[in-house]
Amino acid sequence: MDKKEELKQWFSLAEQDLSIAKNSTITMHPIPVERICNLCQQSAEKDLKGYLFFNDVEFPKTHNLIDLLNMCAQIHTDFENFVRKCQFLTNFAVLPRYPNELQITEDDAKTAIRFAEDIKDFCQKLVI
Numbered sequence: 372m373d374k375k376e377e378l379k380q381w382f383s384l385a386e387q388d389l390s391i392a393k394n395s396t397i398t399m400h401p402i403p404v405e406r407i408c409n410l411c412q413q414s415a416e417k418d419l420k421g422y423l424f425f426n427d428v429e430f431p432k433t434h435n436l437i438d439l440l441n442m443c444a445q446i447h448t449d450f451e452n453f454v455r456k457c458q459f460l461t462n463f464a465v466l467p468r469y470p471n472e473l474q475i476t477e478d479d480a481k482t483a484i485r486f487a488e489d490i491k492d493f494c495q496k497l498v499i
Contacts, residue, residue, distance in 0.1 A: 374425075381421030382495060388414035389487050396480065404480040405473065408463035411483035412436070415460050418487075418494040419443055425498045434464035447497060456486040 372380075392410035396402055412434070419439040423430045426446050430439060436457035444450040460483060463475075 378421055378425050378498065381417055381424060382491075385414045385417035385421065385491060388417065389484070389491060392480075392484055392487070396477075396484070402477055402480060404475045404477055405463075407480040408460075408475055408483040411480075411487035412460040412463040414487045415457065415490040416464075418491045422446075422494040422498060434461070436461045436464075443494075449493070453490060453493070456489060459483070460486055460490075 388410045392407045395407050440450055440457045
């Protein structure tokens with residue numbers, strides 16, 4: 372597979388995660404806020420990794436968006452504007468996937484969607 376096709380797959384998978392998260396707010400009741408937040412984290416993770424892949428930067432197997440963001444910021448300093456958003460989304464990397472007592476709200480889910488969209492738009496704008 373060539374580089375352009377692989378990059379397309381990174382962004383396509385990220386878009387699928389975000390799309391499922393957004394559709395879940397409409398089609399499912401009660402709204403699965405934990406899953407929505409986890410999908411938004413996954414979407415942002417794939418967008419950041421796609422950007423790093425595009426720039427030929429090897430990245431670790433991690434769900435920590437701050438680590439990935441720092442790597443992206445070494446290429447383009449405007450990524451520093453996304454620290455708060457990545458910190459918020461990183462909270463949903465693992466725990467929402469398992470039984471827990473997290474207190475995630477619908478507002479958290481809406482915020483997660485908005486933050487994942489912002490990261491997606493920025494990453495894709497830089498490479499497309």
